[in-house]
Structure formats: C-alpha cells, structure tokens
Amino acid sequence: MGTMVHTEPSLDERVAFLKKQAQQVRLHIVKMIHKAQSGHPGGSLSAADIMTALYFDILNVDPKNPKWPDRDRFVLSKGHACPVWYVCLALKGFFPVEELDTLRQFESRLQGHPVSTKTPGVDATTGSLGIGFAQAIGMALEGKWLKKSYKVYALLGDGEMQEGVVWEAAASANKYKLDNLVAIIDNNNLQNDGFTDRIMPIEPLDKKFEAFGWTTRRIDGHNMEQVLSTLREAKVHRGTPFCIIAQTVKGKGVSFMENVRGWHGKPPSDQELAQAIKEIEGGLK
Amino acid sequence: MSVGNMKRTGGTEMINPKEKIQLRKTDSPTRKSFSERMVEYGQIDKEFVVFESDIGYSTYSYLFGDKYPDRYFNMGIAELGTMAAAAGMAADGRTVIVSGYGVFLTMRAVEVVRSFICYPHLNVKILSSHGGLTAAIDGVTHQATEDIAYMSTLPDMKVLAPCDTYSARAAFDIAVKTPGPVFTRLMRDPLWDIYTEKDTFVLGGSHVVREGKDITLVSYGDIVFQALEAAEVLAKEGIDAEVIDMYSVKPFDKDTLLESARRTKAVLVAENHQKRNGLGYEIGTFLLKNYPWEKMGQKPLKFDHLGLEDTFGESGNYFKVIDKYGISGRAIAEAARRLLKGSDR
Ligand SMILES: Cc1ncc(C[n+]2csc(CCOP(=O)(O)OP(=O)(O)O)c2C)c(N)n1
Ligand SMILES: [Mg+2]
Numbered sequence: 001m002g003t004m005v006h007t008e009p010s011l012d013e014r015v016a017f018l019k020k021q022a023q024q025v026r027l028h029i030v031k032m033i034h035k036a037q038s039g040h041p042g043g044s045l046s047a048a049d050i051m052t053a054l055y056f057d058i059l060n061v062d063p064k065n066p067k068w069p070d071r072d073r074f075v076l077s078k079g080h081a082c083p084v085w086y087v088c089l090a091l092k093g094f095f096p097v098e099e100l101d102t103l104r105q106f107e108s109r110l111q112g113h114p115v116s117t118k119t120p121g122v123d124a125t126t127g128s129l130g131i132g133f134a135q136a137i138g139m140a141l142e143g144k145w146l147k148k149s150y151k152v153y154a155l156l157g158d159g160e161m162q163e164g165v166v167w168e169a170a171a172s173a174n175k176y177k178l179d180n181l182v183a184i185i186d187n188n189n190l191q192n193d194g195f196t197d198r199i200m201p202i203e204p205l206d207k208k209f210e211a212f213g214w215t216t217r218r219i220d221g222h223n224m225e226q227v228l229s230t231l232r233e234a235k236v237h238r239g240t241p242f243c244i245i246a247q248t249v250k251g252k253g254v255s256f257m258e259n260v261r262g263w264h265g266k267p268p269s270d271q272e273l274a275q276a277i278k279e280i281e282g283g284l285k
Numbered sequence: 286m287s288v289g290n291m292k293r294t295g296g297t298e299m300i301n302p303k304e305k306i307q308l309r310k311t312d313s314p315t316r317k318s319f320s321e322r323m324v325e326y327g328q329i330d331k332e333f334v335v336f337e338s339d340i341g342y343s344t345y346s347y348l349f350g351d352k353y354p355d356r357y358f359n360m361g362i363a364e365l366g367t368m369a370a371a372a373g374m375a376a377d378g379r380t381v382i383v384s385g386y387g388v389f390l391t392m393r394a395v396e397v398v399r400s401f402i403c404y405p406h407l408n409v410k411i412l413s414s415h416g417g418l419t420a421a422i423d424g425v426t427h428q429a430t431e432d433i434a435y436m437s438t439l440p441d442m443k444v445l446a447p448c449d450t451y452s453a454r455a456a457f458d459i460a461v462k463t464p465g466p467v468f469t470r471l472m473r474d475p476l477w478d479i480y481t482e483k484d485t486f487v488l489g490g491s492h493v494v495r496e497g498k499d500i501t502l503v504s505y506g507d508i509v510f511q512a513l514e515a516a517e518v519l520a521k522e523g524i525d526a527e528v529i530d531m532y533s534v535k536p537f538d539k540d541t542l543l544e545s546a547r548r549t550k551a552v553l554v555a556e557n558h559q560k561r562n563g564l565g566y567e568i569g570t571f572l573l574k575n576y577p578w579e580k581m582g583q584k585p586l587k588f589d590h591l592g593l594e595d596t597f598g599e600s601g602n603y604f605k606v607i608d609k610y611g612i613s614g615r616a617i618a619e620a621a622r623r624l625l626k627g628s629d630r
C-alpha cells in the first residue's frame with residue numbers, strides 16, 4: 001500500500017510479468033465458464049489484458065481489507081464479463097482461487113453478474129448495461145466530496161455505449177470535472193446480436209468523449225506496453241475525466257472464439273476447453 | 286409423468302378432454318415458441334413490425350429479422366429508447382412487437398410503457414423473456430421477479446404468462462388480436478409441454494389441467510408444472526388437488542376460479558414472482574370480495590399464497606433456486622398440507 005520499500009521493476013519487466021499473468025487469467029476464465037457450463041467467455045477474454053494491468057499494477061486495493069475507504073474503486077459496468085473480474089480478484093487474494101469453480105452455482109458468492117454484497121472486492125452491483133458507469137459517477141463524486149485521492153475506474157463494453165444513460169453519465173463527469181474518473185471501453189466491435197458497427201454504430205468514440213469534455217486515448221487493448229503506460233498516464237492525469245478506448249478482439253487468445261458472435265455467452269464443451277487450454281498455454285511459453 | 290385427469294374450461298370451449306395429461310420434455314423454451322409463431326404470423330399479417338434491443342439471438346426474434354429484415358429494427362442496447370420508438374411507430378395504430386428481457390423492458394422502460402403506450406392505448410406487444418427465476422443462473426439483475434406487478438398495475442395493460450410451446454404460440458395470437466398493449470411473460474429455459482395445437486386459449490381464459498376436489502392450486506408459467514408435481518405427491522397421500530393454469534394473468538378467469546374455490550374450499554396460489562402484488566394478491570382480494578362466505582358454512586375458505594417472500598433470488602440451478610424460494614412442487618405440496626390441516630386460516 002505504498003508503505004513497503006522495494007525497488008521498482010523496470011517497465012519491460014513489468015510488461016513481461018503482466019503478459020504472463022494475463023494468460024493465467026485467460027486460463028482460469030475458460031476453465032471456470034466450462035465448469036459452470038454458463039457464462040460469457042468472449043467479453044471476458046477481450047478484457048483480460050486490461051483487467052490484469054489494472055489489478056496487478058494500477059489499482060490501489062487491499063485484499064485483506066476489501067472495504068478500505070481509501071481504495072481505488074473499480075466498476076465492471078459490462079457486468080456479464082465478471083469471470084475475468086472474479087479471476088483477478090481471486091489471484092489478487094480477495095478469495096481462494098478454488099472458489100472460481102463455484103461460478104453461477106447455487107449459493108455461490110460468485111453470482112452470474114457481480115453483486116457487491118456477496119463478493120469481496122466488488123464495489124458495485126452490475127449486469128444491467130449502462131448503470132455501472134452511472135454508479136461510477138457517484139463514486140467519483142463521493143471521492144471528491146470526501147477529498148479522497150482514490151480514483152474510480154470503470155470498464156464498459158462497446159455495445160454498452162448504446163445505452164442512453166452512458167451519455168448522461170459522460171456529461172455529468174464533465175460538469176463536475178471528475179478527474180478522479182477513468183473510463184475504459186473494451187472496443188471489440190461485437191455485442192450480443194452481431195458487429196457493433198452494424199447493430200448500432202457508436203463511433204467515433206474519441207470525438208464523442210472529447211466533445212463531452214473528456215481526455216481520450218485510443219490504444220491496442222492487447223498490447224500490454226500500451227495498456228500499462230496509458231493506464232499509468234490516466235492514474236496521474238488531472239483536470240478532466242479520462243477515457244481509454246481500447247481496441248480489442250472479442251474472445252482474444254482462443255482462436256476459435258476470436259471475433260465470433262456465438263461466443264458472447266456460450267460455455268465451451270470438453271473438447272473446446274481442451275483446445276482453448278492448449279492455445280493459451282502455448283501463449284504462456 | 287402422468288398428472289391425472291384434465292378438464293378444459295378456458296373461456297368458451299371445452300376441447301379434447303383427455304384421460305391423462307402427460308408432461309412432455311421439450312427443448313424449445315417459450316421465448317422461442319413465441320418468436321417462431323411471430324415468424325409464421327409475419328406471412329399472415331404483413332403490417333406489424335418488431336423492435337429488438339440486441340438480444341435477438343436470445344429471444345429468438347432474430348428468426349423474424351432473418352425472414353423480414355425490413356420489418357425488424359434492432360435498436361442496440363437501448364431498451365428505454367427502443368420502447369419509446371416503438372410507441373412512436375405505433376402512434377397511428379400499427380402493431381409493434383417489442384422483444385427483450387423482462388427486467389429491462391418492464392423496469393427500465395416502465396414509464397414509457399405506462400404513459401406513452403398504455404395511456405394512449407397503443408398496439409404495442411411486449412415479448413418479455415427471462416420471467417421470474419427461470420433466468421436462475423444469470424442472477425438477480427436478469428430475473429424479472431416483479432414484472433407481473435409492474436405490468437398488471439398499469440391501466441389498459443393485458444398480461445399473459447404461458448407455460449409451454451402451444452400456449453406460448455397462442456399467446457402471440459392473443460397479443461396481436463387484442464387491441465392495445467399486451468405483455469407476455471416468457472421463460473429462459475425449456476421445460477415441458479402439456480398442451481397440443483388443438484387446445485384453445487383466450488384472453489381472460491384458463492385451463493383446469495387437473496381436476497380435484499380437496500384444494501385448488503392456481504399457477505401460471507413454469508410453476509404450473511410444479512403445481513402438477515405437487516398434485517401427484519398429494520394424490521399419494523389421499524389429497525385430491527385441482528390445478529388451474531391461469532395463463533391469462535390480467536384479466537384472469539374469475540368464473541373458473543370461483544367455481545373451483547366453492548367446490549374445494551381451499552385455494553393455494555403459487556407463482557414465480559414476488560408475493561407482493563402478484564396474482565396471489567389479486568386473487569386473494571377478489572375472493573375476499575366475491576366468495577359467498579355466508580353460504581359456505583363453518584369453514585368457508587382457506588387461502589394461501591407462495592412466491593418470493595419480499596426477497597431477491599440468486600444464481601444457480603433453476604430447480605434448486607425455485608425450491609429454496611418456496612415455489613417448487615415440494616414446497617407447494619407442503620403448503621397445501623399445512624393449509625388443509627390448519628384450523629386457524
Ligand atoms: C440493460 C441491459 N440490456 C441487455 C443486456 C443483455 N446483454 C448482456 S451482454 C450484451 C451485449 C454486450 O455487448 P458489449 O457491451 O459490447 O460487451 P462485450 O462485447 O464486451 O461482451 C447484452 C445485450 C444487459 N445485460 N443489460
Ligand atoms: Mg463488445
């Protein structure tokens with residue numbers, strides 16, 4: 001929590017570690033969704049690199065004290081991708097890694113969509129698209145109100161950007177100069193029914209957010225160096241809310257899931273899991 | 286599984302009375318059956334259109350979109366705006382189907398449904414999937430456990446809750462043929478079929494799917510199967526339960542209910558919904574007012590109601606979840622026993 005004395009690893013070392021860690025995260029994602037035979041692999045895998053960077057470099061959180069008042073807040077506004085979040089929380093030490101096997105099961109703490117009262121480390125209940133981001137506005141306002149220095153990070157889907165409430169939230173972040181707020185858009189160009197640019201175009205996101213008074217960056221959401229350096233920039237940014245548009249591939253890391261609509265909310269079969277594990281482990285070497 | 290004798294009332298006709306009613310496992314959820322009928326009906330009526338908000342592959346409305354791309358509007362993940370756009374397109378009388386999940390359509394967009402669809406009496410028909418705890422595995426944000434309350438409270442709104450393939454198909458026809466707004470509650474997961482294409486369904490109708498003399502179990506949607514299961518269990522104990530499928534929740538079939546209640550002198554409503562402001566509240570109030578209390582002797586009527594007890598649901602296996610929240614066959618049988626034994630009710 002900043003009090004420990006240690007020598008900072010170089011950026012290259014950090015990136016190398018996070019890349020490996022992201023593949024571990026992917027491994028757990030496919031395994032737990034297979035075990036549950038239910039859940040959303042596509043949007044979990046597209047966010048794996050961003051989430052890994054957040055949890056293992058950026059966020060100031062304490063697994064021993066999940067409700068620590070000074071912690072950074074994280075809101076998974078695209079709540080259906082909670083497998084990636086649960087994995088990061090488990091690997092970070094918020095709860096035992098074995099618990100990942102209980103995803104979506106009866107009386108599990110790991111509900112089908114994130115629930116703040118059930119899972120340690122989950123600050124906001126989400127699953128209804130758009131609402132998480134609007135809650136993040138309130139968390140940022142609370143931080144300002146209390147003169148706290150924590151930041152609020154929210155991860156959104158590109159399809160989610162179609163919800164009107166997202167734009168209500170974006171406008172209020174400008175009015176209240178919420179420079180303690182960072183929005184990250186997992187811009188994988190897929191949603192439930194197809195390609196986002198065909199279902200309901202949302203681009204140009206950078207121009208839109210700039211018009212709403214935000215500072216924006218467009219990055220490759222699977223290039224760990226870019227992900228890390230941009231998140232580090234966002235962490236210290238002052239003056240405006242900060243929006244990162246991360247170009248991603250839905251299902252990233254498992255070839256047959258990549259950029260395929262059908263893998264939005266479908267679990268892998270035994271055979272598909274074996275194939276997925278092989279590919280991800282290949283990427284680990 | 287056989288579930289006793291079946292008599293059909295349901296408005297005007299009695300068709301095809303069968304000896305035994307069989308629960309037949311199906312792999313088609315009601316959301317799919319409804320959409321399939323919608324596609325067929327697209328040939329019969331070429332004027333209606335369908336609005337979707339990016340879950341067409343889940344509600345199966347995509348089947349309509351594939352066949353009639355120019356009559357299918359996928360508005361993206363924007364339920365509130367979609368509902369308002371549907372109102373706009375329906376303003377001159379056109380029938381507009383709005384497809385989606387119950388929580389988002391009935392809760393996020395409820396004001397639009399109220400003030401701009403019901404109030405102006407527009408022909409907007411809501412195809413609402415993931416009713417009650419049938420979306421068990423997805424968790425609370427996807428479980429529409431208050432949809433019936435919201436929708437049946439709105440003036441002018443009609444509410445249907447079919448339980449199987451055939452009643453879901455019929456619900457589509459009722460919806461498009463009934464003037465004004467109609468809400469149809471559908472289920473996420475496939476369960477069983479009990480009807481056939483020969484059965485008829487009408488607005489304000491019901492089906493007595495099992496005849497009995499000791500207690501009347503009233504239900505709709507997926508819980509009809511649980512009530513039938515409870516009736517089987519009770520039969521082994523010598524309790525003869527009648528089961529009514531109240532597929533038309535608003536308006537509901539008051540005549541059939543009253544007639545059955547007079548015979549059995551015990552009514553137990555079970556629903557996959559909050560107890561508060563569900564069908565059970567409606568029926569309880571109705572019976573208080575309309576039951577011939579003075580004429581029914583010493584123990585005129587026993588009444589109880591099962592549903593979510595002022596609580597949210599949770600993720601998990603559907604059968605485990607409905608059992609925990611007290612609306613499984615086991616829970617219904619237990620409540621029926623309690624009701625018939627208790628002298629204090
Ligand atoms: C308000 C709301 N409407 C609909 C849904 C159903 N739904 C879940 S995920 C999804 C598609 C999301 O697409 P996107 O935001 O691009 O997420 P990703 O591609 O990262 O999975 C939809 C429509 C929902 N969860 N909430
Ligand atoms: Mg997407």
